[in-house]
Amino acid sequence: MSDAPALSVKVWRGREDGAFQEFAVPQRANQTVLDVVTWIQRHLDPTLSYRFACRVGMCGSCAMTVNGRPRWTCRTQVTVVAGDGGLSLAPLANLPVIKDLATDMTAFFEKWQRAGGRFRPTGTRADEFASVPPGTPERRAADAGIECIGCGVCHAACDIVRWNPDYLGPAALNRAWTLVNDVRDAGGEARLAAVAGDAGCHACHSTESCREHCPKHINPTAAIAGLKRATTVALLKGRL
Amino acid sequence: MSGPLTDAVRSDLRLWLAQRASAAVLAACVVVHLALIIYAVRGGLSAAAILGRTHGSLVWLGFYLVFIAAVAVHAPIGLRQIVREMTGWRGRSLDAVAAVFAALLVVLGVRAVWGLFA
Numbered sequence: 001m002s003d004a005p006a007l008s009v010k011v012w013r014g015r016e017d018g019a020f021q022e023f024a025v026p027q028r029a030n031q032t033v034l035d036v037v038t039w040i041q042r043h044l045d046p047t048l049s050y051r052f053a054c055r056v057g058m059c060g061s062c063a064m065t066v067n068g069r070p071r072w073t074c075r076t077q078v079t080v081v082a083g084d085g086g087l088s089l090a091p092l093a094n095l096p097v098i099k100d101l102a103t104d105m106t107a108f109f110e111k112w113q114r115a116g117g118r119f120r121p122t123g124t125r126a127d128e129f130a131s132v133p134p135g136t137p138e139r140r141a142a143d144a145g146i147e148c149i150g151c152g153v154c155h156a157a158c159d160i161v162r163w164n165p166d167y168l169g170p171a172a173l174n175r176a177w178t179l180v181n182d183v184r185d186a187g188g189e190a191r192l193a194a195v196a197g198d199a200g201c202h203a204c205h206s207t208e209s210c211r212e213h214c215p216k217h218i219n220p221t222a223a224i225a226g227l228k229r230a231t232t233v234a235l236l237k238g239r240l
Numbered sequence: 241m242s243g244p245l246t247d248a249v250r251s252d253l254r255l256w257l258a259q260r261a262s263a264a265v266l267a268a269c270v271v272v273h274l275a276l277i278i279y280a281v282r283g284g285l286s287a288a289a290i291l292g293r294t295h296g297s298l299v300w301l302g303f304y305l306v307f308i309a310a311v312a313v314h315a316p317i318g319l320r321q322i323v324r325e326m327t328g329w330r331g332r333s334l335d336a337v338a339a340v341f342a343a344l345l346v347v348l349g350v351r352a353v354w355g356l357f358a
């Protein structure tokens with residue numbers, strides 16, 4: 001424990017029509033935003049709802065809006081983001097709120113399915129392991145986006161998702177692009193068709209909010225640009 | 241042509257591609273056009289002097305006809321998309337208005353360029 005003054009933390013309570021509730025939380029060294037939320041739930045209000053699992057930036061469960069920006073809270077240090085006004089914590093934007101800081105991510109993951117985010121194998125278990133050399137352009141393109149943890153930060157940061165709730169969004173399109181570049185995958189034109197059009201990659205205005213906010217430093221805008229190129233080539237070759 | 245896309249989405253993709261292609265043409269045309277304006281203004285050319293140079297010039301006629309064609313493709317597709325994103329207006333009525341706007345750009349543009357040429 002330190003003698004530092006308590007941190008002022010405003011936390012969203014309720015659903016869409018809720019309100020912020022203020023808490024005073026003791027400051028500690030190396031404290032993360034998730035530590036703060038957990039402290040509130042354990043010491044001040046056990047009814048506070050939020051979601052987390054791994055606490056080490058792997059699972060993608062704990063993303064919230066921190067002082068107006070979507071962030072992964074388990075890897076966000078309080079001292080880095082808290083201004084003079086302390087912390088303001090809200091659920092992720094662009095998703096329905098279940099309660100307090102927990103959003104319903106069903107629509108987010110349904111978009112992954114709609115974008116053809118499921119691997120379609122070409123081989124069978126009778127085949128040898130596929131050899132995918134790390135230096136090939138396809139492998140490099142897939143590697144650039146493969147570390148996505150599905151936290152929903154890019155989806156919450158995207159203006160296009162806010163304007164058009166049907167838009168597949170950066171995470172689902174990034175996933176589709178990794179599979180388009182997976183030489184073992186048989187998704188082909190069906191996946192390109194799934195990501196084309198007004199609710200797909202062609203809706204992206206390349207404002208790069210996804211790249212700016214992604215905690216894994218992935219660039220979904222580049223993936224979406226790749227999908228635009230791939231759909232264009234397929235269209236011109238008469239395959240779409 | 242048949243493929244996994246619906247006709248409506250395939251048509252949208254073609255419009256998207258046409259807008260990109262016309263943007264590439266416009267990028268070159270606008271640079272030439274701006275350079276020409278700066279040259280004419282800084283050189284102190286009078287309207288009569290400008291008309292004297294453009295009159296009967298097939299090069300300038302051709303250049304500005306390409307410019308008009310690119311504008312007439314680019315602008316209506318962009319406006320149609322802005323309307324579709326910002327409002328709920330979609331479908332054939334919007335496509336028709338965009339087509340009329342494209343025709344208007346062609347008519348007004350050709351009229352102006354012909355005035356410089358003839």
